[in-house]
Amino acid sequence: MTLAGLLPIALGGAAAITGLYLLRMRRRQVVVPFAALWQQVTRESESRKLWRRLRRLLSWLVQIVVLLLICAALGDPRPDVWLREPTTLAIVVDRSASMSGPTADGGTRLDAARVRAQQEVAALGPADQAVIIAAGEEVGVVSPRSGDVAALSAALATIEPSHGEADLARALALAEHVVADASGPRVLVLTDGALDDGGMAALDRCTGGAVPCQLVVVDGVTDNLAITAFAARRYPNARDKVEVLAEVKNLGDTPAVVELDVEADGVSVGRRRLELVPGQSKREALGDLEAARARFVAHLRVVEDPAPGLSTELGPSFDDVAYAVVPPLSPLSVTVVTEGTDLFLEAALLTQGDHVELTGVTPEQARAGHDALREADVVVFDVAAEALPAALPEAHVLVFDPHRNDPSPCPIAKRTDIKRPFLTEQLRDHPVLANVVLKDVNITRGTTFALEPGDQALVRSLGEPIIVLRERGDHGLVAVGFDPRQSDLPLRVAFPVFIDNVLRYFEQREPGFVASIALGSSRELALADLGVATEGVSRVRVHAPDGTVREQPVEDGRIRLRALLPGFYEIDPLGGVAGDPGGGTDDAVATVAELAVNQTGSAAGDLHSRLADVDPAVMAGEAPTPAPVAQGPLWTAILLLAAAIVVLEWASYHRRITV
């Protein structure tokens, strides 16, 4: 019924009520013997007369309100939110690490996003639906598409900040996919704007897409100090010692001071007080630490007595701690192919530490395909006049005078033969030539090499490459264009240093130096990179920092690691056949590897919004007003309200509370 149709009813009813009200107000007469006493009593309450009149007026108004409510119920009112087309809203909540940053009111950015999402949910009409998607390193549907406000609200409360960047690209793609076929699709992104490039690009795609996409940017405090790098390494020449490097950056807008505390296996091994201007990063190295301590943790701690003008605000805590493990000291297998006449080379190799395992092979055995060549990490060919094998092994190779006999298996082609070459130029900054002085080396003869793209001429003789480094996939090849026996190089200090540099260079290219990775939902990781032997390993058991353990199959020596928490992970190789629980054993087949998972870089800790210049048209604006009633016809609620008022009025009147 329309308003015009209801108006006569309302007016008539109001007139009737007023009439009845006046009838009701005719007072009952009570005959008393001495009215003067009543006058005396009521004179004392004369000041309350106005209030009594107001109560009478209030009683009349209550009746009129009840009438109007009944008339309104007859009209079957429906709020605008019910009359419009049903909408399907995908709420994408950014739960990246930066969302745990504080806001001005003391809460977190995620709290503010939750509140806004709650307002959006509360504004849903009876036919509207919403889906809530949480975007962290992993994207998850917190609540499926539903119109149940209670379920949606409960789902919002379960969202917690993650430890890494939000994968907005996947989240927005999922959101668009969920609402694409529904009526009134809309995507609402709740973020703090501290996004990486991928997130910014995803937002650009979403706001320009077919599905309407709007942004809500929650503000917050931007002061933050973060550990942006943290690693531990063994000294190249003292592998029982460890050096730790930490980088701290001030990502805020005010000068700050902080204390960097590095712990090894729970014991503090060093503290540094750092003062940083906005945007500045400082690196601190702690040296000569015992390699027996395998785990290092760096903390940022608040300075108790800061200088005036320096902030001590650390910001969110996720980037105030970092983890590192000492790379494992894996043995290096070196096979020397020699006919036994170069004692200087053998002496230089024997000076290596215990982790270098030497194996001697004759040229004949090498040509016959000795197993030591296939298993070695590094193969040194010093065969003098003997012939090289038909093909160089799949290993790092140091070969002397490879083109002495033709044809040569050396992939670095010979350019020309030289008599009495002089070593005139060398790459002093290259690690292979560190501390190596080749000046005035006398050489009887040699060959120069023809360089190919990617080759590095470590040493030249009058411009011609005579020592060349070539990268062959996962392996390196160092070719020396002369025989040490035909030079006085073995008599010089540079020779053992050169041999040591070459082995160290090859060793550092070997797996085992990947001791820290970045947070990520799922990434492929080579077991060899962790220093784990892959032979016979079909599964690994991964122990996460939160105590959870799960098994991962190993394929081609690689696993997919899901590292969502920073901290130390343990990779426990297992034997058996992947996918066949009964086909193998769970016996550990190799040493347990440790892996540190950290935030990487400063992008996650930068709390500044990158959406300051975004088009205002894509911003969602103020929060919508809540829908008056979630579901059900409104006229029933109005009638119930009217009935409640009538009951209250009746009860109060008959108890003489009101008149």
Add this chain to the structure above:
Amino acid sequence: MALRQRAATTARAGDDDVVFDEAFLAKLELLHVIARRLFRGRQRAERKTRKIGSGLEFADHREYSPGDDIRYIDWTAWIRLRHRLIRLYEEDEDLPIRIVVDVSDSMSTRGRAKLRYARQVAAALAYVGLANLDRVGLSCISGTTFETLPAVRGKGRIFKVFDFLRTTKSGGATDLRGGLSRVAAQSSQPGLTVVISDFYDMQAFEGLNLLRFRRHDPVAIQVIDPIEADPRGTGLRGDVMVVDCEGGSSREVTVTAKTLDAFAAAHEKFCGALESSCRSRGIHYVRANIDIPFDDLVLRMFRMGGILL
């Protein structure tokens, strides 16, 4: 038929009539009306007065003056003192009692309970007075009524009293001051004046005070209906129009529990003020609650109040 039986039979004639049973009347005969002062009477009776006359009890001497009866000269004193002194004797006379009944409309509310109660009290007092050879007169007063029964003497006149109380019209506004002033003016001889009323009149005490000024010995008997005095138990609530039964002002009142509390307190204050005023002027005051059985009031309350001996 004995007079007492006849009186009891007559008294049961109607609902509005005064009601006495035989045992009650027998008890009344044993009571004496006591007056705190001695008044001059017209005929001999059993009450002492200060009138010097033919009594037997010596009272005093005074100087002889010419014309005095020489029979009262105290010759013994003349022999001793050579002064001619006259012997004075106290003379026994009757007590003039005037019973004033308020018959205004305020006494007739709630089924005329108060008026019936007042008539019973008046009849009882009259019977006691007549039984003791006192002269008893009655007056019924209101703003529109003033009827008087002249003083009668002798127990046989009680029927006149009953007839007077039964036939007198009731109604009109309460006007105790005017009515009592007329009573005082018509009484040639002061005496005990009992006023039976609810005293719902702001000038009630002025009437009593006027009697006292005319050398009467007023006694105030305030008849109270407990329901009217404290209406909290009546369930009266809400908006009412309070109308005075005597045609006075009306007032809109929202009756609440607090209002009723205030009214009960105001009524008690009003009665207390009347009692306090009476006692400060030496006027007997008795509060007669109609819930109290009539014979209890007459036999016990009056004795406690010092009216009956």
